[in-house]
Amino acid sequence: MTPRSPCTSNEDPHLPQPRPRILTRVSTPAFPIDALLPRIRDSLAAHPRLVLEAPPGAGKTTQVPPALLDEPWLAGRKIVMLEPRRVAARAAAQFMARQRGEAAGQTVGYRIRFENLVSARTRIEVVTEGILTRMIQDDPTLDGVGALLFDEFHERHLAADLGLALALDVQASLREDLRIVVMSATLDGERLAQFLDAPRLSSAGRSYPVSIAHYPARRDEKLEHHTRRAVEHALSQHPGDVLVFLPGQREIARADAALAGSEAVRGVDVLALHGELPVEQQSRVLQPDPDGRRRVVLATNVAESSVTLPGVRAVVDAGLAREPRYDPNSGFARLDVVAIAQASADQRAGRAGRVAEGWAYRLWPESQRLEPQRRPEIAQVELAGLALELAAWGDAPLRFPDPPPSGALAAARELLQRLGALDGRAITPFGRRMLALGTHPRLAAMLLAPSDPGERALACDLAALLEARDPLRMGGDALAARWQALAAFRAGRAPAEASRSALAALDQASKQWRRRLRVDAAPPTQAPAHALGDLLLHAFPDRIARQHPSDPYRYQLANGRSARLFDDSALYGEPWLAISELRDDPRDARVLRAAPLDEARLEREFPQRFVSEDRVVWDAGARAIAAVRERRFDRIVLDSRALARPDPARYADALVDAVRQLGLDALPWTPALRQWRARVRSLRAWLPELAGDDGLPELSDAQLLATLDDWLKPALSGKSRLDALSESELGEALRSRLEWSQRQRIDALAPLRIVVPSGMERGIDYGFDEESGAAAPVLAVKLQELFGLADTPRIADGRVPLTLHLLSPAGRPLQVTQDLKGFWERTYPEVKKEMKGRYPKHPWPDDPWTATATHRAKPRGT
Structure with a gap:
């Protein structure tokens, strides 16, 4: 099956134009939509947008466009109706034409892939999805068009969403008089009407139980x-x-x-x-x-x-x-x-x-x-075609009913940059040529790459192969086997393991591409071993792969990943491959379809992607810095040699990479430094006003790893080993992100120690968990040191009570509480009764509220 692309153009201006014919006007049956047509006309006279809901059989597709032809706001201009499918576009146009006693191509015409049946007389033009995108991109003013109708919008094709977004932008900035009608049988009409700020009309259907x-x-x-x-x-x-x-x-x-x-x-x-x-x-x-x-x-x-x-x-x-x-x-x-x-x-x-x-x-x-x-x-689809259309439209943000996912859009733009279609976010001249072809950007880049007529014809074959289902019944990973079957079919000797109908469809698709690209050369009857791969590398620059030096079944890819051949692969032994299909695997991806390529051709085509540079890197296996001189194609290492005298200034980068690989635990953390980090993170949780842009920094694992270059790299300057970083240097690197006043505020709000009634300072223990967040701060103290204290001590401007671990004279836990007052009232009498006999040398007063706090035992003789 051919993948649908948001930029697929179905128009071929080189097809013959229709000859006018006179037909007998057919009688038009009554449709349920007929009663609603006056309201539709009235709504569009007053408002430029409309959402029309009508079930199948209501007649919206064939009755609404003709009903608008004589409206004053249309002023003799054209109505363009978008249909998501070629069968429906052709059928709708032919039905409307028959209603007028005409042939399609006169008042009513259509344009679909490789078929153009319109004329200078055409006022209702039914088009498939990619056509509308091309019309708006080529002429944003939509000169001569008075209305755009989006039929069957509930199917939510990407091209329809893009077409609507472009149309809304045109209407808002260039054509306030343009009418936009969104029609559907089943959609959330209320949500769409709110999105469009448009009236909503609903028609009854014609149906039986x-x-x-x-x-x-x-x-x-x-x-x-x-x-x-x-x-x-x-x-x-x-x-x-x-x-x-x-x-x-x-x-x-x-x-x-x-x-x-x-x-x-x-x-x-x-x-x-x-x-x-x-x-x-x-x-x-x-x-x-x-x-x-x-x-x-x-x-x-x-x-x-x-x-x-x-x-x-x-x-x-x-x-x-x-x-x-x-x-x-x-x-x-x-x-x-x-x-x-x-x-x-x-x-x-x-x-x-x-x-x-x-x-x-x-x-x-x-x-x-x-x-x-x-x-x-x-x-749920790949967005390279959409990203190219957006780049061609410019910087103006478009309104989509459902916006494109940011991650998928970023990946699409990265691919387009590799293909040469984008320079940053701006479309290149080559990108505009790709867009005009109206196919997936990968295929477009490949079709436009060769200049030799024979290679261009072969590229058309290859595009057909990539778009279509596999013609071979037995499969295999060699793309050349599929092309050879196609060449044999053309010679009248199709192999038994191939589907003749699939090969016939491939041959027809290749002919259409040759006509589209004006390629006069016939496809070759035979091709060199590297011919397909030399073309395929333009479509899959991220999947150019080189055989691993120590494992002939394994390949390194230009995008940094690795892939592996099957044991019975027909591609075994090839030093370079262009891979068109991969299957994900927990370890190495599997090569499903590929073709060998010529390294010398690769260097001629992409000389800028072959680079030589000196690198100082972290060797995870040796847990040490390695200095090498590398020659690479993208992320494929072609050659690597050790450097005797690397540049010391580059050591810090390698050590930062080491921390990225090994994690933050590779740094010399001390208990005190972990406590300081927990205090900062806890204060951000307890006091949200401290978590703003000008407040305390975020010290989560993810944020620290993401900002290693900012806070850790300066501390590693001049060092050649990770263990050369001292504990104090790590602490100062972390604290360097705070001003002096912020450091003092941390000590005031989340103190390390607190003075208890006995006059002694006791430490507070802080904790922070990546999942559960800030833990309650703990003060472990002997019970006798808190005599006379009525309420639980608090920190963080009094917002956070300490969790008291009340200890026996021997330092063993007696009670954990955040309610000291309740402990004195309810629990202390029982504790006193049990502990008084065990620790007779320590005070156990009947009234702890007025007793003197102490950290000592009772004096002798008392």
Whole structure:
């Protein structure tokens, strides 16, 4: 499957333009949305934005755009409607055109990938998602466009979110007159209306009751067999056609094969419906059978909304869909099979109730709970395409219904910098050329890299291979084997271990890329061993890998990681690889797909990434500093030699690195220094006003490690060993972050010692735990030293009571309390009775409140 990208442009301006044709105007049935059309027009006349909720079958897709054509605010300009799927875009445009007695491409046209059916007369243009992004990026004023309609927005594709964010920015800064309508069958309309500051209108649907049943699978039953049983049951029990929802083409093909041998399906027309079908086959599915035969339509979620299938009375729903998820193995967003959301399940079931009472059979257990709504793609896919679009738009912050995750966006920008698309956060001229290609930035960088026509044709083959499913049934890790199968297919001798349909799709995709890039050269029939890798390195600069000098199965990657070949790898012995797919592993990642590359070519292509420098580093194995002269490609060490006389000024950096690796416990902590740190951290917790920017510093493990260069590095200057740092130097390094007045305030608020009634100073013990925070400060003192003291001593401006560990004359604990008054009143009499006989030489007065505190025993003779 081809990963969807937010910057995918489906327009090809080199395709022929349509010829006007005169058709018979078809009669338009009444739609539930018709009654709402006047309110829609009134709302848009008064407000530039609108949220429109309408269930499937209400007619919003095909009736709203024509209803706006004569509005005064449109002033003869164009309406652009965004459809998330090519099948739906083409079908909607053709239906609206037929309503006018025209062919698509006249008043109503569409633009989808590699298909452009618009003309100078076109006023309603239905486009797929990447087209809208390109339109706004190429012309931010949207000259000639009066309204943007976002259909089926509940699908929450990344490109739709980006398109809406760009449109809102255009409306706010350049085109106050631009109308924006967000339409959906199932979404949180109230939340979206608040986000857009827009009115919200809801339409009734056209539906009949649908009976829902769960059709359980048998033990270890494959999906295609489970589907066949459910279809057979639906055909035997109910009239009309059956619509089957399956996750993708592969599952559709398997279900089709399973149904081929079924007696129950004899005489029934079994049809597929998905986005990769030829136009003629798609059109056939969307029309009633001319001979009146019953039909079984095996569809992806393209049939969930936007398109209407006539005659469906029963739905069989596998409860699965292929949706984009970021695949760290490949570096792309791949289409994974996932469970659908409850909103999608309800929408699919509703397809059975469009013409009469219907039935829906769900192929998952009734006990299985689905997520209420579909998660937005922006939260779960790789964001390199989005980051490139944002860089091209400029510095203006965009408003997204759900903002892109900051971590994923930062990783995307780092990749774009490696690809040469960004310089810092600014887009480069090469980045703009990449953006114009409308594919994933990795593929764009690779397609634009070669200048030789033969290599450019080979790059088109490689792009098709990277985007498509694996054509080889037996797998293997050599990308060259896939290309060789494609070359053999073109020569009429496709290998037995390859899928001919997959190879045909690859050949077609490569042709489209060659036409898109205006490559006249034919793809080569054979290629040198390094040819694929020499191109692939432009798409995966972070995954250029060199064989480990001591382990031929292990490779060092340019991004600092390591990877390992499988034992039966066809790539064994290659000194350099460009890796297109990796699988994470607890130790080393596994190479799933790669091609060898030429080191000399690598040096010619990326000379700036080969560097030589002297480094003073911490050798963790030897627990000592090592000084070396290194030659590297990115983070791959090509050569390393010991230096006899390293620069002493660089030792401090190496020692700081040592602490980062070994942790803070490698430093010479003393009990007193640990106590000081606990006092500071406790005061920040007890007195929040001291934790501000101008207050006491944060001394957590994480913060100290993050700021080692600030506080520790100066103390390590001139030292060549970590153990040369003294305890006092470490203490002064930590305290250097505080001014003198702050140090005095710490001593006042969290004193080390306190004078007790006996006149003696006793120490206070502080503690701080990374998880539980500040511990109660402890004062351990003999009971007799507190006679006459009524209340528990407090610190931190009186906010924190000490925890008293009251000790016997022998220093053993008698009581732990924070309520000294309560101890004297309730517990002391019992303690006195027990201790008086054991320690007769020490005072045990009846009234501890008035007794004199002492740290001594009673004088002799008393």
